[in-house]
Amino acid sequence: MHCVRKVTDDLYWVGANDKRLHLFESIHPIEDGVSYNSYLLMDEKTVLFDTADWSVGRQFCENVEYVLNGKPLDIMVINHLEPDHAASINEIILRYPDVKVVSTEKAWLLMNQFNFGVEEENFIMVKEGDTMKFGKHEVTFVAAPMVHWPEAMVTFDLTNGVLFSADAFGSFKSLDGALFADEVDFKDEWIDEARRYYTNIVGKYGPQVMALLKKASAIDIKMLCPLHGPVWRKDIPWLLDKYIHWATYTPEEKGVMIVYASMYGNTMNAAQILAAKLHEKGFHNVHMYDVAETHVSYLIGQAFKLSHIAILSVTYNLNVFPPMQNFIDDMKRLNMQKRVVGVVENGSWAPQAGTLICEELDEMKQMTVLNEQVSLLSAVNKMTADELDGLADSIIESMKQDY
């Protein structure tokens, strides 16, 4: 049975929700599912904007068929060729063999590589600034390279101000009947998942996101239709502001995430002591994570949000504890920058983690390591407890500065 929602008078959400998938991209856990959004415009021509993942192919096809209501599908605009949106292209072509596929040159190369079954005579190549009229509606195409794939574009409806924004402005979590961001408690229940989605998927490409935002600021956007998560029709500036923070690697707020790697609880003890000292000194925006117990995508989301990171790690085979190494590597891969970092190492005979962590941080942009580094020998003692106190002071003191 179809399950669709009206976005505007003639625009329909024909996507689907996936609540059974454990790992998005086979890497990021999605406890609350995800939606694959597709939009169908019923103008003189019928236009489908992107498709959906094959895992929800049946629901998606039923939705398209229902909204078309016997009409043929004329055009399919592909803003982004990643298979979670493009995997159903082939099925749509089988059902509507006359459909013309509109996308960029690079998308054409990719859809061939993926064997999505698009014939050359049915492909219309567009580039930045091209326009296309469907009847009442006229759209223009805007290139969005490396947000977060090279072929990506966004499509702007000049008639009603709807921006089909591809993966930009998307979020994890399935919609579960909701369509608009103002129908859910986005700022409370959704923001962390939206951030986790952006930072882990697009985080590396801040400069390109800023380039896209610059182009977007020149047009009057009334509605954002992303490929995941809710549609935005209110409060768009609030979301844009979040994006500017993330894309420029600027913390959203002053706060400390304490991430520790502890084998037998002694490094965790140091983390607890540090957190207690911060609270005791009156600083309360403190969040603690066991790096081995927390999926790195959550850590990345939090690292993008907060101004300070305290990394406490044991030494393992003369290296950084592997899950902690993975967290640091992931930050590096995602272009993380402009954070103030406190470093605490632990080791029972040859503590190494601190030096190695500092070397890694030094290779990243503008990561400031606080002078007050602490080196534990197996467990916290009187002296290192004092040093943790100094570290807490230093964290609070350095809050006064901004990059």
Add this chain to the structure above:
Amino acid sequence: MLFKTTEAHEELRAKVRAFAEEEIKPIAFKLDQSNEFPHEAVAKMAKLGLMGIPYPKKYGGAELDVLSYAIAVEELARVDGGAGVILSAHTSLGTYPIAAYGTEEQKQKYLVPLAKGEKLGAFGLTEPNAGSDASGTETTAVLQGDHYILNGGKVFITNAPIADTYVVFAVTTPNIGTHGISAFIVEKDYEGFEFGDHYDKMGIRSSSTAELIFNDVKVPKENLLGHEGEGFKIAMSTLDGGRIGIAAQALGIAQGAFEHAKEYALERVQFGMPIAYQQANQFKFADMAIKLRNARFQVYSAAELKQAHEPYGMEAAMAKAYASDIALEVCNDALQLYGGNGFLKGMEVERAYRDAKITTIYEGTNEIQRIVIAANILGKPPKMNVAGGKQKGPITGARKKEIYSKGSAQERVDQLVEALKADGYDFTVGIDPMTPIVDADRVVSAGKGIGDKKNMKLIEDLAKQAGAAIGSSRPVAETLKYLPLDRYVGMSGQKFSGNLYIACGISGAGQHLKGIREATTIVAINKNKNAPIFKNADYGIVGDVMEILPLLTKALDNGEEKKPAPPRVKMRKATILKEPSHWTTYVCDGCGYEYDPAVGDEEGGISPGTTFESLPEEWICPVCGEEKTAFIEVEKVSNKEDQ
């Protein structure tokens, strides 16, 4: 062809030799002993027309050839190595760039008095971090309206501070290496142009050598020599010619030593005959003569090539390297022939021995000469991965660098005291001023900028009120002897690892800074705002120690005896947020690869330090093959006002 000088050359030689023998020889020992510049003799050289030998008569020169100039330097150096280099630095370095690259106006204004010998010229390229490698030049020139504002300094400048006109090299476009360097004509009396000490050298002591210091020196726009960015080219072509002068100087020094040794060895009798005829010494003389003849041919040939406008850079480098290398050998043999007598002060060979050494070092070390020669033979070496992309930070680590340079002296002092108190320094407590440096929590240290010994009272007073021990820089203890040797701070002296270090009149030599790396807070007080100490300090006051120290002492004085300081507790160093790299990076729209000039692109043959703009047009993304046009600039965003 006959390898022989002309009659005119030999007449000139006779004239210069007579002058040198009569006017310089009698005073040479005195000049050497007292580190004294021969003002009168140089004035007489001008009268003799020696100061502009290779320059056209219409610009006040003698319009003789380059070889004549080389002979003049040789003959002066034969008697006194210092006198030789005065002429060489004046003619080749101070005058040549103006003659070769100056506009007509610049030539009329500067070349004419230089060639006539009314003014003395000098050349300023070398800096502490830019010796053989000029790309390390740190002196800057910023165009502001009709003037360039010069800041920075030069070291080891021959003829300074006597010279009137200086050709100075400074960076006008930062971060692009030698292509960002420009040349300027700077007059001695421009405001803000000062000189450091006259160096106490091993040899050529009659030649004056000093440091140049530029503090906001306003140089008129019309004193730019050539165009912006041509400085390196001008410097290199000047040094090509300068090499002939130094080669001639080395030749002259060796010739003089040789002649003295010959005279002595023919007179000195041992084992019944003049020692010159002992076979061991015969061979020495033969070898010395071979070397001198070889060197002379090299020098004269390079001079002739230059005169004939033939390529001569390699030949000049060969002449310089060879003549100076053999000058050391000849002087060594000459002194050996003198035996113990040659080891005594007042002996010409002793002076020549010391004078000769500099010729293998300055105007391009002989190692650099060999690089020049090899490059002429082998071509440029293939591009190698050289470090150089990464910027070196200050020696003392990241510091706050809050420098107070505006407002009255009192205001600057008040700002400093307020900042120190805010950091938690308690000035009601104190320690014995003679506490060993390594144990002291605070140290007030004096540099050469303190001046007279009586001014050490200011340091003592400040130390008392700051609750600090007294220390100093190395020269203050070692050369001036104001303090015992165990009180100087530095890599080779005492290391300070306490909390507060107040450096008064210390410019911040590398070895000193390495001794205060561990200090929690470094305060610098110096009148030279470009002194390296300021880049290594948390707080600084630009001002004269004579004015600042009494005010600071008073500001820290609470009118009571200092209470004994509690046991030393190391305070927290300030957190300095990392600044963005000075390089501008670009990202590829095809794959997200980031081009970082600090890293370059080794596979693409792009060496570190290459800006994105200067990548060749055909360069492609090393990861996905996109063209250069598919890259976008990564803008640097600062959020200082954000929260």
